[in-house]
Amino acid sequence: MRKAIGSVSSAVLAACMVLSSTRGWAQEKQAKKGAPELVVAAAADLSTALKEIGEGYEKKTGVKVNFSFGASGALTQQIQNGAPFDLFFSADMDYPRQLITAGDADGASLYQYAVGKLVLWVPADSSLDVEHRGMNVLLDSSVKKIAIANPEHAPYGRAAVAALKHAGLYDRLADRLVLGENISQAAQFVESGNAQAGFVAFAHAIAPAMRGKGKYWEVPVDFYPPLAQGMIVLSHSRHKKEAAEFLEYVKTKEAAELLRKYGFALPRD
Amino acid sequence: MAIDWQAFWLTIQLAITVSAILLFLGLPVAYWIAFSRWRWKFLVEAVVALPIVLPPTVLGFYVLIALGPRSPLGRWWVSLTGHTLAFTFSGLVIGSILYSLPFAVQPFAASFDGVDRKLIAASATLGASPLRTFFRVIAPVSVPGLITGTALSFAHTMGEFGVVLMVGGNIPGVTRTVSIDIFDRVQASDYATANETALLLLAFSFAMLAVVYGVNRKAWVIGPVK
Numbered sequence: 001m002r003k004a005i006g007s008v009s010s011a012v013l014a015a016c017m018v019l020s021s022t023r024g025w026a027q028e029k030q031a032k033k034g035a036p037e038l039v040v041a042a043a044a045d046l047s048t049a050l051k052e053i054g055e056g057y058e059k060k061t062g063v064k065v066n067f068s069f070g071a072s073g074a075l076t077q078q079i080q081n082g083a084p085f086d087l088f089f090s091a092d093m094d095y096p097r098q099l100i101t102a103g104d105a106d107g108a109s110l111y112q113y114a115v116g117k118l119v120l121w122v123p124a125d126s127s128l129d130v131e132h133r134g135m136n137v138l139l140d141s142s143v144k145k146i147a148i149a150n151p152e153h154a155p156y157g158r159a160a161v162a163a164l165k166h167a168g169l170y171d172r173l174a175d176r177l178v179l180g181e182n183i184s185q186a187a188q189f190v191e192s193g194n195a196q197a198g199f200v201a202f203a204h205a206i207a208p209a210m211r212g213k214g215k216y217w218e219v220p221v222d223f224y225p226p227l228a229q230g231m232i233v234l235s236h237s238r239h240k241k242e243a244a245e246f247l248e249y250v251k252t253k254e255a256a257e258l259l260r261k262y263g264f265a266l267p268r269d
Numbered sequence: 270m271a272i273d274w275q276a277f278w279l280t281i282q283l284a285i286t287v288s289a290i291l292l293f294l295g296l297p298v299a300y301w302i303a304f305s306r307w308r309w310k311f312l313v314e315a316v317v318a319l320p321i322v323l324p325p326t327v328l329g330f331y332v333l334i335a336l337g338p339r340s341p342l343g344r345w346w347v348s349l350t351g352h353t354l355a356f357t358f359s360g361l362v363i364g365s366i367l368y369s370l371p372f373a374v375q376p377f378a379a380s381f382d383g384v385d386r387k388l389i390a391a392s393a394t395l396g397a398s399p400l401r402t403f404f405r406v407i408a409p410v411s412v413p414g415l416i417t418g419t420a421l422s423f424a425h426t427m428g429e430f431g432v433v434l435m436v437g438g439n440i441p442g443v444t445r446t447v448s449i450d451i452f453d454r455v456q457a458s459d460y461a462t463a464n465e466t467a468l469l470l471l472a473f474s475f476a477m478l479a480v481v482y483g484v485n486r487k488a489w490v491i492g493p494v495k
Contacts, residue, residue, distance in 0.1 A: 074456045144352045150439060153456040178356045178438030189438065193338040194355035 036239040037064040038246055039084060041075040043091035043229065044149075044184040045116055045156065045201035048208065049262035050089065053255045060249075063242055071182035073153025079104055079234060086237035087247060089229065091116055091183075092155035096232040106240075109233040113250055114264035116227035117202035118159045119216040121190055128197065130217045135167045138176075138197060145178050147189035147198030155227055156183040160199035162224035190214070203263035228267070272466050275442050276450040280427055283358070283446065287365040288423035291373040294366070295418060299377030300403065318371050325368065325431025332364045333436045356438035361446075364432040373422040380414020381407060413485040420481040424474055 042050050047069045054065035068075070068085065076095040079085055080102060088105065090096050093112065099105035120138075122130045128137040138146060149157035157179070164170040180186030183201050190198035191213060205216040231250065233243045249255055256266055302314055320328060336354035337343045346354050354360035384407050392402040408415070430448040437444035439453070447470055454463035 071456070077456050077458060080458075145356050145438070147438070150453065150456075152453055178440055180438075181434065189355075192333055192355075193343075194333060194336070194353050195438075 035062050035064070036242050037066060038086045038239060038242055039066045039068065040087045040089060040246075041068050041070070041079060041083065041085040042089040043072045043075070043155070044069045044182040045091055045203045045263075046089055047184065047203075049203060049259050049264065052262075053250060053258050056254070056258070057246060057249050061245070063246070065246060069182075069184065071149065071154040073155075074182065077153075079236070082236060084236060084238075085234055086239050086243040087231060088234055089113070089231045090155075091227060091229050093228050093230040094155075096230040099232065099234070103235060105232045105234050107232075109244060109247060110230055111232070111247065111251065112228050112267045113231050113256075114229045114259050114266060116156065116159075116229055116264060117221070118156060118163060118199055118219040118224060118227065119202045119205045120197060120219060121187070121200045121205050121214050121216045122197045123190065123193060123214050124212065126196065126215070128215075130197070130215050134217045135163070135169060135219070138169060138173055143196045144176060145189075145195040146173060146176050147178050147180055147186040147195040147200075149183040149186045149199075150179040150181060154180075154182050156199070156201055157186075159219075159224040159227055163199070163219045166223040201263065206263050229264075272462065272469065273441075273445070273447075273450045276445050276447050277466075277469070279358075279442060279444075280446040280448075283361055283365060284423045284426040286362055287369055287426045288373070288419050290362070290366055291369060291422045292415070292419050295370070295373040295377050295422075299374045299381055299418075300407075302374065302378040303381035317374050320368050321371050325429070326435060328368055329364065329432040329435025332360075332367065332432065336360055336363070336436065355436050356440060356444060358443055360436055361433060361444055364436050365426045365429055368429055368432050369422040369425045372425045373418040376414045376418035376421060377411070380411035380417075383414075384410050416481060416485060420477065424477055427470070427474060427477075 040050070040054070047067075050067055054067065058064050070078075072090040072092060072095045075083075075085075075088065076090070076099060079088060079099060088096060088099065093110075096105060096110050100107040100110065120130055120135060122128045122137070127142070128140060130137050137143065148160040151157035151161045161170065164173060178189060178195055180189055183204065186198050187200040187204045187210065189195040190200070191210065199219070200216075202216075202218065204210055205214065231247060233240060233247060237243050250259075260266060298317065302310065302317070333355055334340060335342050336346070338347050338353055343353060354363065388406050388410070389402055392406045393399075397405065428448060429446070430452070433444065433446050433449055434452070437446070437449065439445050439449055447466060451463050451466050451470070454460075454466065
């Protein structure tokens with residue numbers, strides 16, 4: 001009897017697996033035939049804002065926008081190696097320019113859509129008074145690890161290093177830095193309590209998933225080179241027309257308000 | 270940029286530490302798996318094999334949470350040492366032991382299982398304790414399996430990436446291993462260094478495995494026939 005139940009349940013399991021895999025396949029096929037779906041490579045600080053912009057855009061036009069979030073440098077790398085992205089939203093302007101030079105992006109479409117802001121973030125239950133003391137809390141002996149994004153390929157990591165240098169703290173704190181692969185991982189290192197403080201995107205600090213979990217201090221904008229963020233249509237795109245349309249939509253007031261809501265300054269500000 | 274020898278040396282240290290600990294930890298576990306007659310033994314075998322099928326992200330995620338100050342284990346460690354385990358060499362060792370456990374235990378258990386039970390029975394009849402039987406009969410006959418398990422756990426730790434990425438924090442000289450260094454070099458478009466480092470790792474791993482299989486082959490030819 002037990003054996004019978006076992007073989008029935010494994011048959012059901014196998015059937016489910018086959019069904020779900022063919023469903024995925026069917027969806028893929030339909031995507032090729034029906035309305036084009038856009039695939040957007042985007043800097044990790046945009047994860048909340050862009051998803052909402054993408055949903056609004058799909059409701060409006062029926063074009064689905066899928067996102068792949070990561071460090072801008074890492075995404076640039078993938079694009080240069082032929083990743084099938086239609087658009088790229090970088091956390092700086094240099095990576096898009098690098099892609100233009102390499103012939104991987106359409107130079108005429110480059111547009112600065114937002115300016116990112118850097119904050120110093122600590123968990124809510126931390127005794128560090130980051131809101132009033134700012135970066136000085138990092139000298140506290142309870143701060144063993146400070147999370148930043150990897151400055152080698154994440155613009156926010158470079159901004160964090162620049163801010164620490166500006167405050168004259170870098171040399172004293174360099175051995176406490178831990179590097180996240182991108183700004184989201186840096187945020188996660190602090191959120192999980194493994195690092196006591198971290199430089200994250202303002203967009204992360206106020207994202208719904210993080211709200212109420214921490215306290216933050218906005219790093220003054222003159223402490224680091226501005227995080228001007230550029231978006232661009234990629235040469236590999238098979239849906240250039242739709243990609244350009246989405247890019248135009250991000251320039252509209254409606255989308256810009258969402259970017260502002262989720263922690264970005266606008267270039268016009 | 271040149272090859273990061275510090276990362277290379279660090280990775281070798283990590284692999285030596287992990288495979289040494291797994292040799293001691295893996296022996297009793299493998300012995301129990303090989304000789305226990307408990308009817309639910311297969312459940313333990315499944316748990317031991319989990320790291321083979323689980324993505325390193327799952328393991329890394331749980332290790333990060335378990336080591337963090339929000340978990341009892343993490344709090345205990347902090348009260349003991351004053352710092353969390355994540356982003357430390359010890360943290361990597363713990364993650365790697367979990368990650369490489371089946372690569373040590375399974376070859377160990379398989380070779381114990383292959384020992385002729387008549388030899389074990391003879392040893393017991395002659396009055397040897399189970400421990401003595403293990404060291405005088407079972408272990409000597411199982412040497413190829415022990416070498417294979419230790420070498421595989423060493424090599425597997427050398428090539429570990431996902432867990433280190435999730436709990437390491439990429440600190441030079443502490444948690445930046447070769448695989449992380451190669452990843453960084455690729456992300457930074459430094460293909461030349463990535464290639465040099467990767468080739469070195471490839472050659473090293475091949476040499477290591479070739480030596481192990483070579484040694485085992487010799488053991489089969491001149492070793493005691495079962």
